[in-house]
Amino acid sequence: MFPNGTMKALTLSYDDGVEQDRKLVEVLNRYGIKAAFNLNSGIQTGANHWAGRDTEGHEVDIRRMNVRGLKELYASHEVAVHGLTHPRLETLDGETIRNELEQDKCNLERIFGTAVRGMAYPFGTYNAQVRAIAGDCGLAYARGVNSTYSFEIPPDLLEYQPSCHHADPRLMELAERFINLKPAVPQVFYVWGHSYEFDTGRNWPLIEEFCRFMAKRDDIFYATNAQALLGV
Numbered sequence: 154m155f156p157n158g159t160m161k162a163l164t165l166s167y168d169d170g171v172e173q174d175r176k177l178v179e180v181l182n183r184y185g186i187k188a189a190f191n192l193n194s195g196i197q198t199g200a201n202h203w204a205g206r207d208t209e210g211h212e213v214d215i216r217r218m219n220v221r222g223l224k225e226l227y228a229s230h231e232v233a234v235h236g237l238t239h240p241r242l243e244t245l246d247g248e249t250i251r252n253e254l255e256q257d258k259c260n261l262e263r264i265f266g267t268a269v270r271g272m273a274y275p276f277g278t279y280n281a282q283v284r285a286i287a288g289d290c291g292l293a294y295a296r297g298v299n300s301t302y303s304f305e306i307p308p309d310l311l312e313y314q315p316s317c318h319h320a321d322p323r324l325m326e327l328a329e330r331f332i333n334l335k336p337a338v339p340q341v342f343y344v345w346g347h348s349y350e351f352d353t354g355r356n357w358p359l360i361e362e363f364c365r366f367m368a369k370r371d372d373i374f375y376a377t378n379a380q381a382l383l384g385v
């Protein structure tokens with residue numbers, strides 16, 4: 154059971170610490186919905202940027218934020234590990250995998266002044282060695298990118314997969330199913346994405362509508378990932 158006495162938790166997860174997170178946080182805060190923001194502290198700088206394209210072919214600037222001000226921006230949310238430099242972890246040797254996770258965790262704990270327990274695998278990919286090192290580094294959950302279309306909490310939180318991506322055509326169908334659910338055991342509706350995808354997909358109203366639909370319900374615990382999965 155969750156702290157508000159319910160069996161249902163909603164949590165979101167957004168990767169890469171980009172400028173569009175500012176607008177996403179504003180929307181989430183307005184509705185009291187919480188997320189984990191997964192950051193690459195080794196490249197958390199406005200100097201790290203790339204060009205995307207929106208659905209009409211216009212260029213979209215995708216730029217990581219500078220560190221100053223992030224503690225305030227993410228104050229109502231959780232920050233979590235996403236690798237020091239966003240590598241494909243499973244291609245690296247063990248010492249380098251450890252460096253990517255341990256140093257990112259350590260930097261985030263220093264910058265945000267809080268314990269960091271979670272992670273999203275960069276690119277969503279991992280292997281048995283990566284998973285084991287994540288556990289050794291003190292991470293208690295880690296997320297991939299494969300939709301389960303389910304709200305079940307898996308036995309191994311270091312192989313957590315989300316319910317779905319925010320742009321999944323089944324998002325609102327899942328939302329309705331979750332609203333109508335009367336579960337006997339804790340269930341987590343877990344949605345992930347990148348905030349810049351609302352610019353490239355030209356679909357900011359989608360997250361606004363989703364939040365409006367899900368918010369302010371007595372039987373839902375609006376949780377960070379750590380609150381939903383670890384109870385902290």
Ligand SMILES: [Zn+2]
Pocket residue numbers: 168169235239275276
């Ligand atoms: Zn990423």
